[in-house]
Amino acid sequence: MLNNIPSSLNLRLIRSCPVCNQEYRQSMIQVLDESEMGFLTYATCSTCGANLLTKFSSLPQGVIGNAILTDLRAEEVLEFADREVLTEDDVLYIQQVISKKDLLNSIKKIS
Ligand SMILES: [Zn+2]
Secondary structure, eight states: OOSSSOHHHHHTTOOBOTTTOOBOOGGGEEEEEEETTEEEEEEEOTTTOOEEEEEEEEETTEEEEEEEEEOSOHHHHHHHHHSOOOOHHHHHHHHHHHHSTTHHHHHHHHO
16 A cells, blocks of 8 residues: 555546547556555556556655556456566576577577
8 A cells, every 4th residue: 555645646647548648537547456565557548449557656755657558458467467576597597598699599499
């Protein structure tokens, strides 16, 4: 939960579609995830169909929002959110794979 700002006020920050400028109705905005760190919302524009994913984070300086357009459905966003967090070992492994010359073959082996 965000301590000092009610969720309804934050949702009002998402006003209109960045693609076609259609104003969002609050019912079009889903809250996908909420924690003490902030929350994640997903809105689909009824006019152009663009999906906007917005993450609000509660920091000591105030609330910060990041928004991106996505072609993922809300369920797919949650699937990715549930995946395991990358570890340092994962990053080192990727670094090693990228630095090899046979990168394409490595990718083929993984998939
Ligand atoms: Zn739109």
